[in-house]
Amino acid sequence: MSPAKKKTNTEDYLRMYRQMVRIRSFEDNANQLYLSAKMPGLTHMYSGEEAVAVGICEALTDNDRITSTHRGHGHCVAKGAEFKEMFCELLGKEEGYCRGKGGSMHIADQSHGNLGANAIVGGSMGIATGAALTSKYLGRDDVAVCFFGDGATAQGLMYEAMNMAALWKLPVIYACENNGYSEYTKTEEIAAGSIIARAQAFGIEAHQVDGQDVLAVNALAQRLVDRARKGEGPFFIELMTYRYHGHHVGDINREYYRSKEEERDWKENRDPIIRFRSWLVEEGLASEAEIEAINAEVKKDAAEAVEYALNAKYPDPSEVDMHVFTDVKHALA
Amino acid sequence: MRNITLSQAVNEALAEEMRRDETVFILGEDVAEAGTPFKVLSGLVEEFGTDRVIDTPISEPGFMGIAVGAAMTGTRPVVDLMFGDFIFLIMDQLCNQAAKTHYMSGGKLNVPLVVRTNLGATRRSAAQHSQSLHALVAHIPGLKVALPSSAYEAKGLMKTAIRDNNPVVIFEDKLMYNDKAPVPEEEYLIPFGVANIKREGSDITLIATSSMVQVCEAAADILAAEGISAEVIDPRTIVPLDEEALLKSARKTSRVIVVDEGHQSYGITGEIASRINEKAFYHLDAPVLRMGAMDVPVPFTPALEDLTVPTADAVAANARKLVSGEMIHAA
Numbered sequence: 080m081s082p083a084k085k086k087t088n089t090e091d092y093l094r095m096y097r098q099m100v101r102i103r104s105f106e107d108n109a110n111q112l113y114l115s116a117k118m119p120g121l122t123h124m125y126s127g128e129e130a131v132a133v134g135i136c137e138a139l140t141d142n143d144r145i146t147s148t149h150r151g152h153g154h155c156v157a158k159g160a161e162f163k164e165m166f167c168e169l170l171g172k173e174e175g176y177c178r179g180k181g182g183s184m185h186i187a188d189q190s191h192g193n194l195g196a197n198a199i200v201g202g203s204m205g206i207a208t209g210a211a212l213t214s215k216y217l218g219r220d221d222v223a224v225c226f227f228g229d230g231a232t233a234q235g236l237m238y239e240a241m242n243m244a245a246l247w248k249l250p251v252i253y254a255c256e257n258n259g260y261s262e263y264t265k266t267e268e269i270a271a272g273s274i275i276a277r278a279q280a281f282g283i284e285a286h287q288v289d290g291q292d293v294l295a296v297n298a299l300a301q302r303l304v305d306r307a308r309k310g311e312g313p314f315f316i317e318l319m320t321y322r323y324h325g326h327h328v329g330d331i332n333r334e335y336y337r338s339k340e341e342e343r344d345w346k347e348n349r350d351p352i353i354r355f356r357s358w359l360v361e362e363g364l365a366s367e368a369e370i371e372a373i374n375a376e377v378k379k380d381a382a383e384a385v386e387y388a389l390n391a392k393y394p395d396p397s398e399v400d401m402h403v404f405t406d407v408k409h410a411l412a
Numbered sequence: 413m414r415n416i417t418l419s420q421a422v423n424e425a426l427a428e429e430m431r432r433d434e435t436v437f438i439l440g441e442d443v444a445e446a447g448t449p450f451k452v453l454s455g456l457v458e459e460f461g462t463d464r465v466i467d468t469p470i471s472e473p474g475f476m477g478i479a480v481g482a483a484m485t486g487t488r489p490v491v492d493l494m495f496g497d498f499i500f501l502i503m504d505q506l507c508n509q510a511a512k513t514h515y516m517s518g519g520k521l522n523v524p525l526v527v528r529t530n531l532g533a534t535r536r537s538a539a540q541h542s543q544s545l546h547a548l549v550a551h552i553p554g555l556k557v558a559l560p561s562s563a564y565e566a567k568g569l570m571k572t573a574i575r576d577n578n579p580v581v582i583f584e585d586k587l588m589y590n591d592k593a594p595v596p597e598e599e600y601l602i603p604f605g606v607a608n609i610k611r612e613g614s615d616i617t618l619i620a621t622s623s624m625v626q627v628c629e630a631a632a633d634i635l636a637a638e639g640i641s642a643e644v645i646d647p648r649t650i651v652p653l654d655e656e657a658l659l660k661s662a663r664k665t666s667r668v669i670v671v672d673e674g675h676q677s678y679g680i681t682g683e684i685a686s687r688i689n690e691k692a693f694y695h696l697d698a699p700v701l702r703m704g705a706m707d708v709p710v711p712f713t714p715a716l717e718d719l720t721v722p723t724a725d726a727v728a729a730n731a732r733k734l735v736s737g738e739m740i741h742a743a
């Protein structure tokens with residue numbers, strides 16, 4: 080089993096930067112596709128939360144599993160997915176990761192250990208914990224990370240799964256992305272008491288970290304992943320973060336639940352990409368020109384992938400009853 | 413008569429009942445200031461306050477259970493379940509608790525609550541936000557199930573549901589929230605168990621629920637142009653079911669198609685078809701056909717999703733075959 084990569088050199092830092100920019104760029108394009116009515120359905124933007132997914136996934140290998148959420152594009156990119164297959168999935172095309180059957184809310188990337196986004200809030204608590212059970216059961220050292228929002232802490236399943244994970248010392252890390260809101264409601268209105276205390280009640284070691292600081296997230300994740308591999312898990316992390324867009328792309332008028340000033344403050348003063356970029360330049364790890372080159376390259380990649388996906392084929396109608404069962408080609412034939 | 417949207421109709425029904433009866437309250441996710449993601453409840457919290465329009469955490473089994481307990485002890489909760497697909501999360505409290513309490517207590521305890529939720533595909537919402545799961549609850553004795561097919565039904569059935577002393581689940585078609593229909597200004601209720609003959613006909617009966625009523629009316633238009641007279645009947649509630657009205661129509665036309673958006677297998681269509689078979693067999697000139705959603709999880713891509721639900725063309729095509737006798741030996 081390959082050990083977790085060490086993040087001690089410039090190359091690793093620049094990859095983290097690039098991955099965050101890739102997520103932002105993916106979301107900007109997805110938003111445009113929605114606004115120009117080229118994307119079916121609706122979607123939830125990860126913009127603003129990039130350091131969470133990247134900080135954690137950069138501590139993982141392809142053998143480690145993650146479970147994702149309805150706000151799942153960021154996790155998918157951070158875990159190694161390609162733009163082309165992702166945009167194809169968002170547009171319901173045959174070459175999408177799920178052949179167009181899942182779409183934004185169910186995007187999964189088996190090749191990089193992403194077990195899938197989930198449209199049921201808290202729906203992946205059991206799945207991630209089960210992946211950790213497999214790891215232990217089969218004597219592997221890979222870990223599972225369960226991403227979920229602050230809102231999902233209201234689901235009872237979380238407590239049942241955490242209890243078993245703690246009893247059985249499973250290599251799972253619960254990563255709670257606390258972006259301050261679930262839909263149109265502030266977290267303090269839906270969560271009594273402290274979030275990390277919920278995990279601590281089961282004897283699970285829990286940490287709170289600035290989710291806008293990719294280095295802090297990565298350092299913590301690195302440590303906990305290493306320990307989880309040695310059987311010291313489970314762990315719980317609460318990552319303090321913020322979503323820049325509405326709850327979903329159509330949630331435009333949102334001043335009734337959060338102020339423009341608050342949004343501006345997070346975007347201008349705590350942006351994870353701007354912060355990391357300044358750090359890279361200050362530390363002499365990259366020049367402004369090198370950073371701009373990365374940005375331009377990612378932008379171009381994204382534009383090309385969008386163009387490709389727009390022109391790609393839809394699945395053949397005969398696929399409609401395929402994949403209902405593993406061993407039956409056409410369930411209704 | 414004025415025309416209002418289905419969404420406004422539901423809103424009015426709730427407001428009227430809450431004004432009439434102080435024990436009626438709403439609980440669910442983002443029901444208050446946000447008025448739900450579909451904005452159906454907009455304005456209610458302004459009138460009734462947050463004690464009666466209660467925002468909950470994302471804890472469906474929890475608030476469903478709380479509603480059961482509240483209903484058993486003197487209130488009339490209306491549980492707002494954002495998507496019909498989440499019914500799987502509340503199944504224990506709804507089916508093991510609410511549905512059985514009156515019976516298990518020998519008639520001593522009542523659970524007068526309403527679960528309002530939705531159904532319907534083709535919104536590009538993928539497999540966990542597109543299901544039509546009313547058959548699941550209709551299967552459980554003790555639960556009543558209403559399926560409004562327009563703003564008019566949505567209002568009248570909601571008011572009846574709130575006054576009913578049993579647990580009632582109402583599934584609204586989420587694609588119909590902005591559809592307008594004539595709704596009287598003055599108060600009215602629609603009794604449960606009374607089907608509505610949407611359109612009279614003599615050659616074939618199309619029994620349609622919820623979203624499929626529009627589909628069957630469109631099919632009837634297509635058929636009319638070809639000289640085939642189709643009767644369209646909307647049962648409006650499937651528990652209780654107005655069996656007599658359906659049988660009467662079946663005996664009259666001698667051909668029946670049952671159309672419903674739930675999965676075809678083990679669903680509402682099979683139940684209604686077999687009742688007609690059992691009780692009107694000798695009046696039939698053709699086997700009763702079922703048309704439901706395809707037995708696959710709802711796919712995201714429009715290229716596949718549209719194939720999974722019955723369409724007016726598909727209903728008309730089957731009707732033609734039944735009327736011409738083509739399918740008599742085919743079923």
Ligand SMILES: Cc1ncc(C[n+]2csc(CCOP(=O)(O)OP(=O)(O)O)c2C)c(N)n1
Pocket residue numbers: 149150198199200201227228229230231232256258260261262326441470472494498501
């Ligand atoms: C079981 C369930 N209940 C309700 C919803 C509707 N819903 C979708 S996202 C969401 C809010 C989730 O909030 P949070 O977990 O904090 O994640 P965030 O959107 O903030 O990333 C809700 C209520 C759902 N998808 N699943």
Ligand SMILES: [Mg+2]
Pocket residue numbers: 228229230256257258259260261262
């Ligand atoms: Mg949140």
